[in-house]
Amino acid sequence: MSREEFMRQLERLLKDVAEEERKEALSYYQSYFEDAGVENEARILRELESPEKVAATIKTDLGMETGPESIKTDLGMETDTGVFTEHGFEDSRFEQKHPISIRKPAGGQQSGAGTGKEQHSGDSSRAESSQSQFSGDTYDYEEQESSGYEEGKDFTYGEQRSSGYGEGKGFTYEEQKSSYSNSGDGRSTYSGRSGMEILLIIAIAVITSPIWLGVITGLGGSVFGMAIAAVCTAGALYISGGVLFGIGIGQFITGNLAVGFALTGVGLLLLALAILATVLCVWVCGKLVPWICGVISRLWRSIFSGKEQRA
Amino acid sequence: MVFNTGAALLDAIVLAVVCKEEEGTYGYKITQDVRQAIDVSESTLYPVLRRLQKDDCLEVYDVECGGRNRRYYKITEKGTAQLKLYRTEWVNYSSKITMLFSGGETA
Numbered sequence: 001m002s003r004e005e006f007m008r009q010l011e012r013l014l015k016d017v018a019e020e021e022r023k024e025a026l027s028y029y030q031s032y033f034e035d036a037g038v039e040n041e042a043r044i045l046r047e048l049e050s051p052e053k054v055a056a057t058i059k060t061d062l063g064m065e066t067g068p069e070s071i072k073t074d075l076g077m078e079t080d081t082g083v084f085t086e087h088g089f090e091d092s093r094f095e096q097k098h099p100i101s102i103r104k105p106a107g108g109q110q111s112g113a114g115t116g117k118e119q120h121s122g123d124s125s126r127a128e129s130s131q132s133q134f135s136g137d138t139y140d141y142e143e144q145e146s147s148g149y150e151e152g153k154d155f156t157y158g159e160q161r162s163s164g165y166g167e168g169k170g171f172t173y174e175e176q177k178s179s180y181s182n183s184g185d186g187r188s189t190y191s192g193r194s195g196m197e198i199l200l201i202i203a204i205a206v207i208t209s210p211i212w213l214g215v216i217t218g219l220g221g222s223v224f225g226m227a228i229a230a231v232c233t234a235g236a237l238y239i240s241g242g243v244l245f246g247i248g249i250g251q252f253i254t255g256n257l258a259v260g261f262a263l264t265g266v267g268l269l270l271l272a273l274a275i276l277a278t279v280l281c282v283w284v285c286g287k288l289v290p291w292i293c294g295v296i297s298r299l300w301r302s303i304f305s306g307k308e309q310r311a
Numbered sequence: 312m313v314f315n316t317g318a319a320l321l322d323a324i325v326l327a328v329v330c331k332e333e334e335g336t337y338g339y340k341i342t343q344d345v346r347q348a349i350d351v352s353e354s355t356l357y358p359v360l361r362r363l364q365k366d367d368c369l370e371v372y373d374v375e376c377g378g379r380n381r382r383y384y385k386i387t388e389k390g391t392a393q394l395k396l397y398r399t400e401w402v403n404y405s406s407k408i409t410m411l412f413s414g415g416e417t418a
Contacts, residue, residue: 021361028338028357031381035339047353054354061358 003033003041006051013055017062025058201303216296223292227284234277241270316349318359322368323397324348325359326390329369335385360384368393 001009007030014022036044048054205212245267251260316324328344329336336344342356363369368390373380386394 024361025357027380027382028360031379032338032342032353034379035337035381044353049352049354054357057354057358061362 001045003045006045006048007033009051010054013051014058017059021058021062029054205303219292223284223288227281227289230277230281230284234274234281237270237274237277241267241272241274243267244270316351319397320401321351321355321359322363323394323401325356325363326368326386326394326397329384330386330391330394332385335372335383337381337383341384363390 007026010029011022011026014025017025033041033044244263248260248263248265248267251257251263324345325341328341331344338356338360341360342351342353345351345356360369364371364384366389367387369384370387372383372385374383375381
């Protein structure tokens with residue numbers, strides 16, 4: 001990514017930030033690149049990682065929510081997820097390598113920064129106020145220190161554990177698979193149905209034939225009937241719509257304006273209904289019928305699949 | 312590094328760095344100077360500088376430099392007072408930790 005590309009993306013990502021803040025941030029990074037010089041450009045781009053991360057850092061400091069909601073709920077975190085460290089704002093949402101970094105105390109840095117800010121602003125008596133600022137900040141500092149450290153530890157642990165676990169799982173799975181194929185030597189029970197089963201199915205089918213034949217015929221008949229009815233309705237509507245429209249035009253010519261308007265109006269309405277019916281026809285013929293055929297054929301195949309495979 | 316730098320310490324370090332330059336200094340240089348002490352990424356300092364600016368600990372002014380504006384940061388009176396507090400507090404904190412680590416006399 002080039003520097004221009006980076007700045008463009010950053011600008012786009014900061015669209016929902018207040019105008020003043022956006023300008024500040026953009027001009028900061030603009031001049032940062034300029035001061036660093038062309039020779040350092042690649043290194044800085046690499047270290048900034050992505051416009052998304054920079055934008056998230058800026059937004060988080062402004063107390064804006066960032067990141068998609070779903071990820072947050074996935075991790076089970078209601079509030080903020082980031083921690084300020086010397087590596088900048090570290091957000092578990094960016095570290096996708098280890099999805100189990102949930103052991104972060106909620107209300108860590110961001111709330112700390114927020115209170116710090118509140119304490120900073122609007123103090124007049126300096127000595128006392130800055131003392132309180134300070135204690136507030138120290139508290140945050142301590143909390144972070146511990147949480148950050150724990151997080152670091154978690155990270156290595158997590159990775160080791162997960163990789164070990166993965167291996168273990170893979171191994172047992174392999175074992176299971178081989179034992180399964182060994183036990184099923186020769187006549188595997190899962191490759192098809194036995195002759196007895198097929199016979200049983202046929203016998204049941206024959207015995208219950210009055211029921212399912214009736215059901216299938218009924219269903220097929222009603223679908224067929226619906227299709228025919230839809231076609232007929234559409235046709236009738238077209239015809240009557242056209243005729244009424246024609247008569248209406250005739251009435252116009254003979255000078256009977258009111259009747260003419262009424263008839264052409266009704267005619268057009270009927271034509272509209274006809275088009276609707278056509279759409280319905282197309283849908284029934286194009287979707288419903290093939291679907292029913294598919295269901296029936298799948299049913300058929302599932303009953304006799306075993307037999308076919310064996311033969 | 313094993314130890315993370317919290318927001319307060321980062322504020323203190325930035326204030327100290329800016330304080331050294333009487334004529335003020337700019338973002339890129341601040342980052343490079345801070346990096347002599349701790350390993351910060353390029354994106355870390357903007358929010359810190361912005362916050363300190365909003366808290367009136369730093370003031371900004373633009374200087375024309377080679378056909379463009381460069382934003383300079385300068386420490387304010389409030390920032391200086393804040394830094395002084397940070398310094399005393401740091402001496403307190405670090406000496407206690409050092410004492411503990413070195414296994415010195417326990418009070």
